[in-house]
Amino acid sequence: MLLDIPKTERVDFNGGYGVIKVDTFNQRIKIVAFEGDIAFLLEKIEIIAKKVNAGKIFYIGGEADIKVFKKNNFIMEAKVYSFLKGEPGYFLSKFLKQERKMSLYVPEEEEVLIRSRDYIKDNYEYIIYDKYEIRDACEEDAEQLARLYKSVFETYPSPMNNGEYIKYAMKNHVYFKVITYNNRIISSASADMDPENYNAEMTDCATEVEHRGQGLMGRLILELEKEMRRKNYNVFYSTARSISAGMNIIFAKHNYEYGGKLVNHCHICGGFENMNIWVKVL
Template sequence: MTKSYKKLQLSTSDYYLELFLDYFNQRLRIDHYRGNMTRILQEISHISEEDFCEKVIFYTRQEHWQQLLSHGYELEGVISGYFSGTDNFIMTLYTKNERRTSQHWVKENKILEDIKGKGLNNMNEKPIPNEYIIRKAEVGDTKQLADLYGKVFQVYPTPMDDPKYVEHMIHDGNLFYLVEYQNEIVSAASADVNMINHNAELTDCATLPAYRKHGLMKKLLMDLEKDLRKNGIFCAYSLARALSFGMNSAFHQLGYQYQGRLTNNCYIYDKLEDMNIWRKDLSS
């Protein structure tokens, strides 16, 4: 099986780079950088010429995003407080026109308008039924978790349907919370914690279709938030499928702020999709 991604560190006398080469989603992401920006951009330009790369995503500090703008990058979104309290300006560059063009942008805008038009509901008004158990996941849950992700998503940007990959994520410090019904895992979500920049991405949100009427995902996300606060992580964010009314509504109801949309960001559900950025300050 071909490896779907590779993490790469480049260090020279001019700069230091931490890169995520995402072969499955045909993109290159710059997660961390320091040094000579001219040299850095030259190196990124060289790597982006490789066949796999259709999109470059540069997690940029406030003092550099306008410099990237002058090199053809564009601002697709912001994650406030991402870098230990300072903002992440998500700059992108496309190497193919078809990757730059979204087929669903207007529909996705309408979904956002409808969600925001509904206002905010009382999160405590709908307790989940007693027979549903919410708990933190353990290594012994990896087989069932992988089965859940395999059932919910035809396509997913990471191999979450592989029990060994899920086990690796848990050992690597990712927090997973799940919902059990009659000893079956019917819903789950995780937090990918970045201890260097003191943030966490809420991700891997999945609920079996038959169990989506109880608001399980909101409860899972709230438990993840509590866990993050206890560990001193106050910047929480998520990338939600822009075409999913349910997931975007859940983040809006939980007080997350919409901060942009990443065009044709990854292969998820059944195709290449745009992803909405949602962010919340857990310290308030």
């Protein structure tokens, strides 16, 4: 049983309803959709949040949603162009705990961002050596992928150390590419597809330590983008740890634009961290 998968719930209130995802591992609640007065829905959500110890509520809405959410103490953390059927998507968040909205490494994260932007105009060299093979992942790779993610991340926002979860993801619009060395998976990344809005999140990026620094992840991102284009997806985005230069630089090199910072959004590498959003619109 996959207990760490966020649970989707319907919340009814006077005059409307909402659909939410309760993510106990990341201690956050996402509003997926709603009809009616958002203030009444939030009253219900905050009761649920106390029960599950959630410190953050967020919603990805259009420009028309900004005013009413700000009136209910949400702030805009990021903007992704063409995210919602060609219209911009705004990441709106409300923090329920003071410590959840505190950023501990602001100067260091700003340095990472400055360094990353220096690479935006660089031409990315897609080096691949004869000793490596790039291919699509399949369900038979699930346990090997789980071992890779477990070795790379102390904690991860989704249960990628669980082979059954990876199989579940593959059956639910998540497309994986891997690189093998001597027939063993040493690097992987995925595209999490939203078939309704035709955007895809480049995510689940992991490479064994001894194979880093050879451009492997950059090549995986390129191959994922090619496949998404074939599937008619034209908006790509990713969230990268704000404190870690590596993935931020990779997305800057691939001509992704910085879209904002999600504060303490994910439990990764042992604790809550800020995540930078990068976006590319074709």
